Amino acid sequence: MITAIVMVHAVVDQIPEVAERLAGLEGVSEVYSVAGDVDLVALVRVRRHEELHDVIAGRVNKVEGIRSTQTLIAFQAYSKHDLEATFSLGLEP
DSSP states (O other), X not given: OXXXXXXXXXXXXXXXXXXXXXXXXTTEEEEEEXXXXXXXXXXXXXXXXXXXXXXXXXXXXXXXXXXXXXXXXXXOOOOHHXXXXXXXXXXXX
């Protein structure tokens, strides 16, 4: 699975609507409203690298109310939740 983190600058009075539009797109798994330099963060998850173009350039960047985006491609995932699940395999509480 390939994950991209898309940081979104939206028209201020359209942030909730933009978030809902993004969340409804195929390939977008999660959308967060955040504090900081950007308004929203969308997680895009695809099976093949080539699909990133379709989802980000073809769908995300065309959502009405988006002023600009910046995309980060994840190389490796580190998650406390995943680590705890791995170490607890086969162990009963």
